[in-house]
Amino acid sequence: MTQDRLHHIASQFRLEGEIDSIEALGEGFINDTYIIKSVASAPDYILQRKNHHVFPDVPGMMANIKAITEHIKRKVADPMRETLTIVPTLDDKLYYSDGDSFWAVCVYIPHTVTYSRADSPALAYQGGVGIGRFHALVADFTEPLNETIKGFHNMRWRFEQWDATIAADPVGRVKALGKEIGWIEERRDAMLSLWAKVESGEIPTRVTHNDTKISNILFDDSTGKVLSVIDLDTVMSSTLLNDFGDAIRSYTNTGAEDDRCLERVEMDIAMFRAYAEGYLSEQRHTLTPSEKEWLAFSALYITFEQVLRFLMDYIDGDRYYKIAYPDHNLVRTHAQYKLLQSMERQYEDMRKIIASLV
Numbered sequence: 001m002t003q004d005r006l007h008h009i010a011s012q013f014r015l016e017g018e019i020d021s022i023e024a025l026g027e028g029f030i031n032d033t034y035i036i037k038s039v040a041s042a043p044d045y046i047l048q049r050k051n052h053h054v055f056p057d058v059p060g061m062m063a064n065i066k067a068i069t070e071h072i073k074r075k076v077a078d079p080m081r082e083t084l085t086i087v088p089t090l091d092d093k094l095y096y097s098d099g100d101s102f103w104a105v106c107v108y109i110p111h112t113v114t115y116s117r118a119d120s121p122a123l124a125y126q127g128g129v130g131i132g133r134f135h136a137l138v139a140d141f142t143e144p145l146n147e148t149i150k151g152f153h154n155m156r157w158r159f160e161q162w163d164a165t166i167a168a169d170p171v172g173r174v175k176a177l178g179k180e181i182g183w184i185e186e187r188r189d190a191m192l193s194l195w196a197k198v199e200s201g202e203i204p205t206r207v208t209h210n211d212t213k214i215s216n217i218l219f220d221d222s223t224g225k226v227l228s229v230i231d232l233d234t235v236m237s238s239t240l241l242n243d244f245g246d247a248i249r250s251y252t253n254t255g256a257e258d259d260r261c262l263e264r265v266e267m268d269i270a271m272f273r274a275y276a277e278g279y280l281s282e283q284r285h286t287l288t289p290s291e292k293e294w295l296a297f298s299a300l301y302i303t304f305e306q307v308l309r310f311l312m313d314y315i316d317g318d319r320y321y322k323i324a325y326p327d328h329n330l331v332r333t334h335a336q337y338k339l340l341q342s343m344e345r346q347y348e349d350m351r352k353i354i355a356s357l358v
Helices: 003-010 058-073 121-137 155-168 174-185 188-200 241-251 269-286 289-315 328-345 347-357
Strands: 019-024 032-038 045-050 102-107 206-208 217-220 226-229 236-238
Touching: 003 019, 003 045, 058 102, 121 217, 121 226, 121 241, 121 269, 155 174, 155 188, 155 289, 174 289, 174 328, 188 289, 241 269, 241 289, 269 289, 269 347, 289 328, 289 347, 328 347
Parallel strands: none
Antiparallel strands: 019 032, 032 045, 045 102, 206 236, 217 226
16 A cells, blocks of 8 residues: 555545654554554544455444444543544545545544453453443443344354355365264254344343454553443444353463364363453443343353354355465364363353352
């Protein structure tokens, strides 16, 4: 991406002051991100190229972000630091399209720090506080949100994809995967049973973030306290169990998501307790009895879904996830399955922890 093109794109937005420089920021897996440095006392900005292959409805996605951030701004003490601030284009749109890509800008929040992983119960607790506070702030949000990723965490949709992929067997791998396919099939009814409770309304639908890893939480660099939740591209309406379960999947794994050494992969129950304590310190009063009952199971549900998705992509010829070597998705499948088994062994302890906190 040339500087001239970046400056042209940035000039389409209502920025304060003059641009000093535009530099790449981080190595995102989905979006390309840049920081716009401004001259003098004007704020800096974050410029992102939105991946419209992952997010085919970028206008709908940006409308979701605008609605949620405006709702949060009305409820917090420091609206410019405790949530994102979207910057419109010169013609008052929430994004700019240059014909090839969609671009969006938000105000950069200074004096913050992020973490790539939670490496202690204390940090896991703060991560729970971050997502719990986000859920609490949007608990009374009632506007409809756009579904920007079809069927996200919808187990019925996942099994429809799964059945079609097994039937097609496009690269001839099914025959050698009887054991792994059995892992999926023997848990089908239990996983669909939870999703049926969402479909019936027994488990309510709320605003969910859908990407609750700790790197999506900003911390104040002087106090170390949670400041805001960022990367709202995946915000949609679903069950908040998805957010809790996905956080547990990433926070508590003692190994890597694609660890070949399965002995390293376990669920750390101390990390589970810490995250749950942080989350429920902010959110326990807005949860329904059904949400409290199924909170621990949500970790099994989301981890199972990831086992299914990695295995399904391997069967499909590795068309969705990027791979570093030929059996990468199968390695991921085995590592996530080991994590799932560890959760299943500790499930009653997980339930007792939740019961003691709510």
